[in-house]
Amino acid sequence: MPTDSAVRALADVPREPGAAKPDPIVVADDVVRRFGGMTAVDVQHVEIQRGAITALIGPNGAGKTTFFNLLTGFDKPSSGTWTFEGRSLHGLPAARVARKGMVRTFQLTKALSRMTVIENMRLGAGSQPGENLFTALVPPLWRAREREITEQAEELLVRFKLDHHRDSFAGSLSGGQRKLLEMARALMSKPTMVMLDEPMAGVNPALTQSLLGHIQALRDDGMTVLFVEHDMHMVRHISDWVIVMAEGRIVAEGPPETVMQDPAVVDAYLGAHHDTDLGDDALLSDDVAEQLEAEVQAEEEKR
Amino acid sequence: MDWTNLLVNVAGEIIAPTTAAYALAAIGLNIHFGLTGLLNMGQAGFLLLGAYGFAIATIAGWPLWAAVLAAILAAVVFALILGIPTLKLRGDYLAIVTIAAAEIVRIVGRSTTLTDLTGASSGLRGNSYKHTFQDASPFPDGTWELGPFEYAINASNSWWIRIVGWGVVALACLLIWLLMRSPWGRVLKGIREDEDAVRSLGKNVYAYKMQSLVLGGVIGAVAGIIYVLPRAVQPDAMGRSMTFFIWTILLLGGAATVFGPILGSMLFWAALMLIKLVMRGTVPETVMRSEQIEQFGWIIVGITLMLLVIFRPQGILGDKKELAINAH
Amino acid sequence: MRRAASSRARSWTSRPPRVVGTVGRWLVLLLLTLSATALGQSAAVAATEQCAPTGESACINGTIRTAAGEPAVGVALTIEGEGQELAATTGPDGRWSASVTSAGTYSVTLDEGTLPAGETLRDPANNPREVTVELGASRPALFPLGAPAEQAPDAGDDDGAEGPGGGDQPDDAAGEPGEEPAGVGTSSSGGVTMTRFVQQLVSGLIFGLLLALASVGLSLIYGTTGLSNFAHGEQVTLGGILAYMGVQFWGLPLVVAGTLAVVLAAASGWFQDAAIWQPLRRRNVGLVQAMIVTIGLSMALQYVFQFFFGAGPLRVVTSTPTSVSFGPVLVTRQTVASVIIALVTLAAVSYFLLRTRTGRATRAVSDNAALAAASGISVNRIIRVVWTLGAGLAGLGGVLLGLYLGAARWNSGGALLLLMFAAVTLGGLGAAFGALAGSIVIGLVVELSSLWIPSDMRYGAALVILILVLLFRPQGILGRATRVG
Numbered sequence A: 001m002p003t004d005s006a007v008r009a010l011a012d013v014p015r016e017p018g019a020a021k022p023d024p025i026v027v028a029d030d031v032v033r034r035f036g037g038m039t040a041v042d043v044q045h046v047e048i049q050r051g052a053i054t055a056l057i058g059p060n061g062a063g064k065t066t067f068f069n070l071l072t073g074f075d076k077p078s079s080g081t082w083t084f085e086g087r088s089l090h091g092l093p094a095a096r097v098a099r100k101g102m103v104r105t106f107q108l109t110k111a112l113s114r115m116t117v118i119e120n121m122r123l124g125a126g127s128q129p130g131e132n133l134f135t136a137l138v139p140p141l142w143r144a145r146e147r148e149i150t151e152q153a154e155e156l157l158v159r160f161k162l163d164h165h166r167d168s169f170a171g172s173l174s175g176g177q178r179k180l181l182e183m184a185r186a187l188m189s190k191p192t193m194v195m196l197d198e199p200m201a202g203v204n205p206a207l208t209q210s211l212l213g214h215i216q217a218l219r220d221d222g223m224t225v226l227f228v229e230h231d232m233h234m235v236r237h238i239s240d241w242v243i244v245m246a247e248g249r250i251v252a253e254g255p256p257e258t259v260m261q262d263p264a265v266v267d268a269y270l271g272a273h274h275d276t277d278l279g280d281d282a283l284l285s286d287d288v289a290e291q292l293e294a295e296v297q298a299e300e301e302k303r
Numbered sequence B: 001m002d003w004t005n006l007l008v009n010v011a012g013e014i015i016a017p018t019t020a021a022y023a024l025a026a027i028g029l030n031i032h033f034g035l036t037g038l039l040n041m042g043q044a045g046f047l048l049l050g051a052y053g054f055a056i057a058t059i060a061g062w063p064l065w066a067a068v069l070a071a072i073l074a075a076v077v078f079a080l081i082l083g084i085p086t087l088k089l090r091g092d093y094l095a096i097v098t099i100a101a102a103e104i105v106r107i108v109g110r111s112t113t114l115t116d117l118t119g120a121s122s123g124l125r126g127n128s129y130k131h132t133f134q135d136a137s138p139f140p141d142g143t144w145e146l147g148p149f150e151y152a153i154n155a156s157n158s159w160w161i162r163i164v165g166w167g168v169v170a171l172a173c174l175l176i177w178l179l180m181r182s183p184w185g186r187v188l189k190g191i192r193e194d195e196d197a198v199r200s201l202g203k204n205v206y207a208y209k210m211q212s213l214v215l216g217g218v219i220g221a222v223a224g225i226i227y228v229l230p231r232a233v234q235p236d237a238m239g240r241s242m243t244f245f246i247w248t249i250l251l252l253g254g255a256a257t258v259f260g261p262i263l264g265s266m267l268f269w270a271a272l273m274l275i276k277l278v279m280r281g282t283v284p285e286t287v288m289r290s291e292q293i294e295q296f297g298w299i300i301v302g303i304t305l306m307l308l309v310i311f312r313p314q315g316i317l318g319d320k321k322e323l324a325i326n327a328h
Numbered sequence C: 001m002r003r004a005a006s007s008r009a010r011s012w013t014s015r016p017p018r019v020v021g022t023v024g025r026w027l028v029l030l031l032l033t034l035s036a037t038a039l040g041q042s043a044a045v046a047a048t049e050q051c052a053p054t055g056e057s058a059c060i061n062g063t064i065r066t067a068a069g070e071p072a073v074g075v076a077l078t079i080e081g082e083g084q085e086l087a088a089t090t091g092p093d094g095r096w097s098a099s100v101t102s103a104g105t106y107s108v109t110l111d112e113g114t115l116p117a118g119e120t121l122r123d124p125a126n127n128p129r130e131v132t133v134e135l136g137a138s139r140p141a142l143f144p145l146g147a148p149a150e151q152a153p154d155a156g157d158d159d160g161a162e163g164p165g166g167g168d169q170p171d172d173a174a175g176e177p178g179e180e181p182a183g184v185g186t187s188s189s190g191g192v193t194m195t196r197f198v199q200q201l202v203s204g205l206i207f208g209l210l211l212a213l214a215s216v217g218l219s220l221i222y223g224t225t226g227l228s229n230f231a232h233g234e235q236v237t238l239g240g241i242l243a244y245m246g247v248q249f250w251g252l253p254l255v256v257a258g259t260l261a262v263v264l265a266a267a268s269g270w271f272q273d274a275a276i277w278q279p280l281r282r283r284n285v286g287l288v289q290a291m292i293v294t295i296g297l298s299m300a301l302q303y304v305f306q307f308f309f310g311a312g313p314l315r316v317v318t319s320t321p322t323s324v325s326f327g328p329v330l331v332t333r334q335t336v337a338s339v340i341i342a343l344v345t346l347a348a349v350s351y352f353l354l355r356t357r358t359g360r361a362t363r364a365v366s367d368n369a370a371l372a373a374a375s376g377i378s379v380n381r382i383i384r385v386v387w388t389l390g391a392g393l394a395g396l397g398g399v400l401l402g403l404y405l406g407a408a409r410w411n412s413g414g415a416l417l418l419l420m421f422a423a424v425t426l427g428g429l430g431a432a433f434g435a436l437a438g439s440i441v442i443g444l445v446v447e448l449s450s451l452w453i454p455s456d457m458r459y460g461a462a463l464v465i466l467i468l469v470l471l472f473r474p475q476g477i478l479g480r481a482t483r484v485g
């Protein structure tokens, strides 16, 4: 459930594309990306509220991933500018963007298969003296930091229920577990903002439920979360604000309860024929989720 | 056939300077490919540059240390020139560009325009540059016998070059061992797996690849010096085939392992010698002429490389789970 | 590779300064040389007349014959010394002579670029050579052609290094086709004349076109399977060697031998895919792994060729070809026929790719194999077709290049491999038409660059271009960028 502070902060924001936020962490203007003749992204103005969970939704091919790539420096825009915490990120390489505190995950999971889970996690941590070629040769110079990040990694692994797999190769994990590993790894650098591209695709409902809890906890610690998701129920469940993209543009914004009813959104998803309620979330009331969790546990015990 | 003599020859191959040089070159390639996943198909270019750098500097009258430094510097510059356009590219482009760059070094080296410097295609005579190395030996001149092996102590194909060659190999192994267990090595492994993921974690992938390319290249250049000390600098002997042998050696021993390159090099040269000697002793001249036996050896190398990559990509020492070659 | 140019153009005597290659300077030079060409022509006529020594003059002369013993026509030589500089060109009988007016030592340089296609000096180190003459006498300066004497293994060393590779290293460049072994930096000495420029331009186009036959196959294979086939050069060699066997061993007419070679080469592609690549795909062997397998295959095949055919050049036809001239450009009949065959073949391949069902399916597989499979295309069948076609095209390229360059050799394809890769990369990996365009560019670069840089470095020039293009346009001339995430 959205916490009150974030909801309160966003209460007065107009429900329209490109709405100004009281405390934006990301501000993007006129970001355009063309592939040949096709315009994949054409965002005139968008702001992301600090300390809130913002969902970016839209039909397949809407340009969500491309927009992520642009913001995080993995792709170069045809034109446009954007700032993160007031500073322009335009033209910054992906690694620098990540070091500034904006860390992303990928839609197609990028677990480092032939490295162990714990090594994956350690790689996520920032400011490691041992990552310098010369200090690397003198272990005493980096042992302390190594111990520190190993501890941090183990904590996260417990939280993401991956601690049993600590020393297995990441390639041996299931698809859902890899998603979790990727998310946990991204958190190793203690970012100010995480951008998750379909984090829950392929993760079982029970785990989804507990992860949603973690994401909310992150937000409550002051982290900003932007995520792409196709599962409307999940979107409704945890997001404080929803931005809807279609054909590269932002077509609607608003709190999750109301944005689904926006005719622009229904149009975007269904074209002309629309009489389904996209936001039917009867399924995702907490007791249904609990029931699901119980079922999954029962199944696991049977094995 | 004289079996003792044959075995002595094969065993001699195991400690030969060339075996050390190839082991060292494969260690360099291991940093590129085994650790970082860079498809460097131009390792021979680094060896050739190292050899030229050392030989030309020595001929110009530089002392030993300065000549070695010149070789290293040449490799660094080459790695930088090579890395800038290619390290941002997909792996297969890198393979094509590195093989092309090594070929450019060879073509320029053997060009008659540079005859004064490189001796064009006939190369540089060993005696013109090996004196500084031989003078650096602390041992008295003469020959020395250890078991069945008898070599000159200092001159040319000597104990001295064997000691130095294998000493450098041991140092390089220590270096790799330290690096592989460090966070630096971890970043490289990450890059080998998926460089975008590593980038998303805030690591400057380009810089790491460059460091890897330079370090492996410098080791290659030093290997080049060791390779040419007992012979001559001949550009045409240090072309594409040399690169491919280094690859075979690395994959034979096991990429991403510390001792794989050494084991690979020893096995490679010993097996090749064994095949040749046995065939020379058993196959009559009328069936196969001696140069054909030579070629037969290379055919076997090619086929070994194919079979190895298909059926045992992790090599002899590699971890089965941590296949050294991309499985996806 | 460079054709014997018309003697008129070759032997003009006034030398422009060495050109390093900026376009501006080059244009100026072009104008200068154009105006100088007329002078050059008259000098040439004088030089080809036979010389008779008198009291005040002496003669330096010789006859140049190809390895097969035919006279080598149109070979240019310069004679320098005692303050004189002369030019000479071999006549129809292969004879040349120059008349000097003072006794002394002269250095005679043979322009290797003007040797008939595929011919090389037997002893490149002896070019230029010194001749001492006395007035009233004739002195010969001989330049035997043929394969360079086999290099003694590890020739360089005196105190006999034994040990691995000591004598065993295969020589990489034991005479690459078209790359004059230890060629003298000939090109800059001639200066850039319009005629020479046109000649090189045409040579470049021809070479590019023949190279395209090979690279289109390489590109198709890359496009459909993602495999960088390092053994593609051996397919080219195979074509050349099969044609050589057909003509020289089985005594077939050239056309029959050539056709047979192409058919067998195509069959080898079919067989290779069936025996190696399809099983590897079924085993899900990674692309990098498969690429290294092709390297092993390339190595094995090269030495198989060397095992059976030795390291020397294998001349498909030994007779001297008849030449035809188009304006200032001299080409052989055979080359004209080769170009026509190449053009027709490439047109047919284009038609196949654009208009036939299988061709369209091929492009669909290149574009997105998974999608193609999902829409009912049998991907494995298409890949088999592509291997067959690619190997057949490479075989044809091998036959025609073997004729054009004069001889096939165990490593002739291997030597061209990097040029093919350069062409394919320039065109954007996997784009068949890109490979065609890229090949032409590479052909032109190789031939035209030797106008300004020493001809033994011109393959290097093509590779430098490759690296430069990647620097500015990583996806090649026609390629597309790939997506992340």
Ligand SMILES: Nc1ncnc2c1ncn2[C@@H]1O[C@H](COP(=O)(O)OP(=O)(O)OP(=O)(O)O)[C@@H](O)[C@H]1O
Binding pocket: A035, A040, A058, A059, A060, A061, A062, A063, A064, A065, A066, A067, A107, C481, C482, C483, C484
């Ligand atoms: N590298 C590329 N080259 C060409 N077109 C591209 C590239 N990357 C993305 N596109 C196109 O841009 C459009 C937007 O793609 P994008 O991946 O951003 O969609 P998305 O909103 O993330 O979709 P999904 O929800 O399915 O993940 C698509 O039509 C896609 O085909």
Ligand SMILES: [Mg+2]
Binding pocket: A064, A065, A066, A107
């Ligand atoms: Mg997406």
